[in-house]
Each structure stands twice: as structure tokens, then as C-alpha cells.
Amino acid sequence: MKGPDYYIPAAAMAISLVCKLPALRTNWRDPLLRSVCVLLLLAGSVFTFAAPPTIEAVNRWTGIPNFSAPLVYCLMTAFSASCLVLVFNWRGGPAEEIRATSLRWIAGYSVVVAAIVVLFAIGSAPVERLRDFDTYYANTPYIRLMIASYLLAHNVAVMMMVSMCWRWSLQVCGWLRAGLLIIVSGYAISLAYDAAKMSAVAARWFDRDLDFLSTFVAPPLASAGALVSSVGFVLPLVYQRVSDSWRTWSTYRHLGALWHEVQRTAPSGTPGVRMSWWSPAAIRVIQRESDIHDGFLRLGPCFDRRHRDTAYERALAAGADEETARAVADAAMVAAAVLVCASDPEAASGGEEEEADGNRVLVTADGPRDLVRISHALRHSPLVAAARRQAAPAGG
Structure with a gap:
């Protein structure tokens, strides 16, 4: 995948976020709206900083070879947590229970982010790798733990999303169910991404070469999974907004x-409200x-x-x-x-x-x-x- 393959979905996320900002400004206490905006921000950031041109530029600006690797891994880990938090808020329930569950997941993934930073700091990755960092350093002390940490955290979040959204889809109907099934499809693609990445890294552990899975197969799967999941998140919200607008205009017309x-x-001459x-x-x-x-x-x-x-x-x-x-x-x-x-x-x-x-x-x-x-x-x-x-x- 080339730069535009990353920047186009990042731009789509940015446009969606800009459209949400006016609502966030007036209803910033709404946890669901905040969760949506954080997810869009992190998703766009992942695509932006995972693009090879951005990776090269960040490494050059910081003067640290492969500095982009832990940066992207931290963003992906935060994005995984934001997906879980969004689903908890979207599904609804007692406010205190939602808050407590969200804080637990945020705390857990914050530990993973901290571990990624520490492991990169104590490890050694002197050779810049723009596309095959995971497989090139799969056997490097500490760095391999960093790679395994972000992959495992991402995989746990994906499986949780598939499980929760699938169970929820069996309890609802209409556009919400359609959106949930699309989310399940998107995260099923993300499971394929995890499988490709993990297979390539594990192959390196056993002196095998499946680098093509990580370098050429996994990136398109990540892009497709994120875009499909985004459609699933947006579709019910858009339908609800259109449906509310339609009912309001229908009421106006029927009156x-x-x-x-x-x-x-x-009375004649009474000024009407224009x-x-x-x-x-x-x-x-x-x-x-x-x-x-x-x-x-x-x-x-x-x-x-x-x-x-x-x-x-x-x-x-x-x-x-x-x-x-x-x-x-x-x-x-x-x-x-x-x-x-x-x-x-x-x-x-x-x-x-x-x-x-x-x-x-x-x-x-x-x-x-x-x-x-x-x-x-x-x-x-x-x-x-x-x-x-x-x-x-x-x-x-």
C-alpha cells in the first residue's frame, strides 16, 4: 500500500470528525458523542501515521530510527480501547456501570501503551524499517515483546468487539442490527489482519519466512476492516438522524x-413570523x-x-x-x-x-x-x- 491508500481513509475520518465537532461543542457532556469523536480522531491518526511517507518523516524529524513504530502501536492500542468504550456507551445501561467498565478497559490499555514505550526505550532497533518492522525485529530482545504486546491487545479488542456486537445484534432489529452486523464483518476482517501479522511474526520465531503476510497482506486488511467498521458505526446514527428529520418535517406538513x-x-395586517x-x-x-x-x-x-x-x-x-x-x-x-x-x-x-x-x-x-x-x-x-x-x- 502506498501513501494515498492510507491518507484517503484518514481524510474521510477527518471530515466525519469535523462534521461532529459542532454537536460536540454544544453537547460535550454526552459520553456517546465524545466516544465517537475520540474514535474518529484515533482512527484518522492511525492511518496518517502508519503511512510509509509519514513514518519516514517522523523518524527524520525526531532523529530516532523507527520512532514511528511505537507511535503507531500506541495509537492502534488507544484506538482498540476507544472502540470498546464506544460500544459500551452505545449499548446503554446504568451510567455508573458504563463509566466503571470504560475506565477499566482504558486503564488496561493504558498499561499496554506504557509497556510499548518502555520496551522500545530499553530495546535496540537501529536499522530503519518502513514496511517490515514487525518481521525484521521479531527476534530482537524487548522489541519482540513490544510487537507481541500491541498485537495481543489489538486481537483481544477485536474479539471482544465481534462477540459483543454479534450478541447485541441478536437482540435488536432494523438499521441498528444492520450496523452491528457490518461492524462484525469489519472486525472479522481485522481478525484476518491479526492472523496475518501474528503468523508472519511467529514464523520468524521458528526461522521461517512468511514476511509477505505482514508486508503485503496485512495492510490492505487493516484498511478494509477499519472502513467497513466505520460504515457500521455511522449507518445507524445517520439513519436515526434522517428518520428524526423526516418525522419532524412530516409533523410540520400534517399540521x-x-x-x-x-x-x-x-386580524388583517397581523405580522407573521418570517x-x-x-x-x-x-x-x-x-x-x-x-x-x-x-x-x-x-x-x-x-x-x-x-x-x-x-x-x-x-x-x-x-x-x-x-x-x-x-x-x-x-x-x-x-x-x-x-x-x-x-x-x-x-x-x-x-x-x-x-x-x-x-x-x-x-x-x-x-x-x-x-x-x-x-x-x-x-x-x-x-x-x-x-x-x-x-x-x-x-x-x-
Whole structure:
């Protein structure tokens, strides 16, 4: 593998991290978000510093032959720990238990990082090796222990990831299960990477030459495993975000009928809130709900409880469930009140009894789901159309 084969996935990780930074800045206490950002940072660092051009440059800048070797091994060990911590936070559970488990794994892998540094410091690796460090120094005192330490730590993390994600995938469904299975596939490739590396190093211990497994087979496996695993981590998160956005826009659209109905009674010349085209869907929904509740307050004196009771009884008689019947009843009362207010503006100065009916609608329609039901009934229910026809003569 050449430099671009390492730098391209590193750039992909960097772009993903940059996209996450605004969310991290506003929700930096979120352990899951922090875990994702740390994983992306370490994954990009591993690819960057494992590239042969970077290895050569780091060795030259530090003036220490093979200084890049323990640096890359430490980054890989930290990345292994970050994967485990991310899965613990992603899976959820008691916060204290997640924190304690994460700290134990972080402490264990910190010991491995310290061991890598110490073993390299007391060992001897004077000949710079850009691509075959593991096999070239496989029999060198202390250095071989350093190589074995990082490979063993990586292998333990990979097997833990495969085991946890596989068991978890059997308990869930949908996009989360798909993401977990992709992660399992990615780490299965990483197991092949470990097998190639360990086979080449062990062959050196027994005076055999399988260096090609470490030099030519293992690097593409590492790259493929990391990219596949990243897709598995990102896919459920992206789906959740898209799904939430879709539901919010759907709510905004479904509130349209009710919003347009109550806006008919807004005083002429009333300045509306202008929303920019880039305004988030959630803000648009909140504004639309606010406009609807303001409309209910204007219509309060015109509400006639008889329209609501009649529509409610007819809806139940037609086989509607309780929630649907209430939505149809509120929609019928709103539709009738709009006709009364539009034809006789002075009716809006009604007494306390009508205002009490208005408050009843406000209590019934508490939240976007109830408002969506009322809006749907306003557009589709024949009982609402009947209430309009009944209220039309009274409105003159």
C-alpha cells in the first residue's frame, strides 16, 4: 500500500470528525458523542501515521530510527480501547456501570501503551524499517515483546468487539442490527489482519519466512476492516438522524390543514413570523404549533360545545377509538368556530362559557400528536364537514 491508500481513509475520518465537532461543542457532556469523536480522531491518526511517507518523516524529524513504530502501536492500542468504550456507551445501561467498565478497559490499555514505550526505550532497533518492522525485529530482545504486546491487545479488542456486537445484534432489529452486523464483518476482517501479522511474526520465531503476510497482506486488511467498521458505526446514527428529520418535517406538513384553518381568523395586517429557508424543521414545527394555539385563543369565544359533543358521539357510533373521536370532535368545533368568527367578528367577544370551551380544546390538544390528529380530521372527516354545514346558517 502506498501513501494515498492510507491518507484517503484518514481524510474521510477527518471530515466525519469535523462534521461532529459542532454537536460536540454544544453537547460535550454526552459520553456517546465524545466516544465517537475520540474514535474518529484515533482512527484518522492511525492511518496518517502508519503511512510509509509519514513514518519516514517522523523518524527524520525526531532523529530516532523507527520512532514511528511505537507511535503507531500506541495509537492502534488507544484506538482498540476507544472502540470498546464506544460500544459500551452505545449499548446503554446504568451510567455508573458504563463509566466503571470504560475506565477499566482504558486503564488496561493504558498499561499496554506504557509497556510499548518502555520496551522500545530499553530495546535496540537501529536499522530503519518502513514496511517490515514487525518481521525484521521479531527476534530482537524487548522489541519482540513490544510487537507481541500491541498485537495481543489489538486481537483481544477485536474479539471482544465481534462477540459483543454479534450478541447485541441478536437482540435488536432494523438499521441498528444492520450496523452491528457490518461492524462484525469489519472486525472479522481485522481478525484476518491479526492472523496475518501474528503468523508472519511467529514464523520468524521458528526461522521461517512468511514476511509477505505482514508486508503485503496485512495492510490492505487493516484498511478494509477499519472502513467497513466505520460504515457500521455511522449507518445507524445517520439513519436515526434522517428518520428524526423526516418525522419532524412530516409533523410540520400534517399540521398544515389546521394551521391554515385558524389563520383565516387572524386580524388583517397581523405580522407573521418570517422563517428563513434554512430554519430547522423543529423550529418550524414549534412556530406552527404556536400559531395554532394563538388561533385557538382567538376562536375561544366562538367555540360551541354542541358541535363538539355531536361530532364526538357520532364518531364513537361510527366505530372510532377514543383518541380519534376526540380529535374529530375538536376539529368539528374548530371548523364551526372559524365560520362563525369569519362571518360575525363581533362573536369573538363572547362570554366566559365560550372561553371555557376554548380552554378545553387547548387542554385536549396538548402536543404535536394531538394537533396532528385534529388537523387530519379537519381535512378528511365527514363529521367535520357536517359541522361546517351546520354552522354556516348560524354564521349568516
